[in-house]
Amino acid sequence: MKEVIAKAESKMGKTIARLDSDYAAIRAGRANPAVLDRVTVDYYGAPTPINQLAAVSVAEARVLNIQPWDSSVCRAIERAIQTSDIGINPQSDGRVIRLVFPPLTEEKRKDIVKDVSKMAEESKVALRSIRRDAIEKMKTMKKEGLLTEDDLKQGEKKIQEVTDKNVKVIDERSAAKQKEVLTL
Numbered sequence: 707m708k709e710v711i712a713k714a715e716s717k718m719g720k721t722i723a724r725l726d727s728d729y730a731a732i733r734a735g736r737a738n739p740a741v742l743d744r745v746t747v748d749y750y751g752a753p754t755p756i757n758q759l760a761a762v763s764v765a766e767a768r769v770l771n772i773q774p775w776d777s778s779v780c781r782a783i784e785r786a787i788q789t790s791d792i793g794i795n796p797q798s799d800g801r802v803i804r805l806v807f808p809p810l811t812e813e814k815r816k817d818i819v820k821d822v823s824k825m826a827e828e829s830k831v832a833l834r835s836i837r838r839d840a841i842e843k844m845k846t847m848k849k850e851g852l853l854t855e856d857d858l859k860q861g862e863k864k865i866q867e868v869t870d871k872n873v874k875v876i877d878e879r880s881a882a883k884q885k886e887v888l889t890l
Contacts, residue, residue: 707844707853707861714840714865718833718872725829725876729883732818737770737807739763747786749779756783765804772796772803810887818887826880830873837869 730740739762746753756762760774760783774780783803787796797804810818844861847853853861 707847707857710840710843710847711861711864711868714836715868717836718868721829721832721836722872722875722879725825725879728825729822729879732822732883732887737764737766737768737805739770741792742770742772742787745786745790745792747779747782749782756786759783760803768807768809770805770807772805773801774803777801815887819884822880822883822887826876829876833869833872833876837865840865 727740727743730738731743732741739757742756742762745756747756747759748754749759756772759776759779760772763771763773765771772783774783777800780798780800780803784796784798787794787803787805792805794805794807797806841862844853844858844865848855848858
């Protein structure tokens with residue numbers, strides 16, 4: 707029973723980590739190097755993340771600097787950013803690429819908040835699915851005689867506590883991200 711609970715906790719932790727990485731990729735009007743995490747550059751035939759080809763730094767509140775270690779890859783990085791879905795045109799002087807994040811409109815902020823809420827709800831659905839699978843596994847163990855009725859009830863209670871704790875974490879992170887997006 708303990709391994710079922712531990713496995714469920716681990717899966718729930720991965721769900722929250724996934725949500726965190728999704729939230730990091732959302733641009734909230736401020737320069738954030740995480741928006742480039744999903745952008746890959748065709749570097750000698752291999753898709754390579756930008757952070758493996760260049761130093762990425764925040765120059766100002768709304769400006770990201772990308773300084774490639776190999777200047778020959780500068781054009782490829784520019785193309786990758788232009789074809790990505792981040793919606794920012796890179797400015798380059800041949801050595802350093804700058805991404806200037808425009809201030810978000812009120813309408814765009816509200817759309818982003820909707821997306822943040824949707825991601826949080828999808829994560830909660832994933833948690834409930836993990837909870838259901840864990841409880842089903844424990845019920846199967848009871849049928850096989852590996853658990854008593856009391857153990858099953860205790861296990862269900864523990865799984866519910868873990869689920870509730872993780873749902874609370876998702877709610878807190880969602881509220882924090884929404885606040886970040888709505889803050890000018």
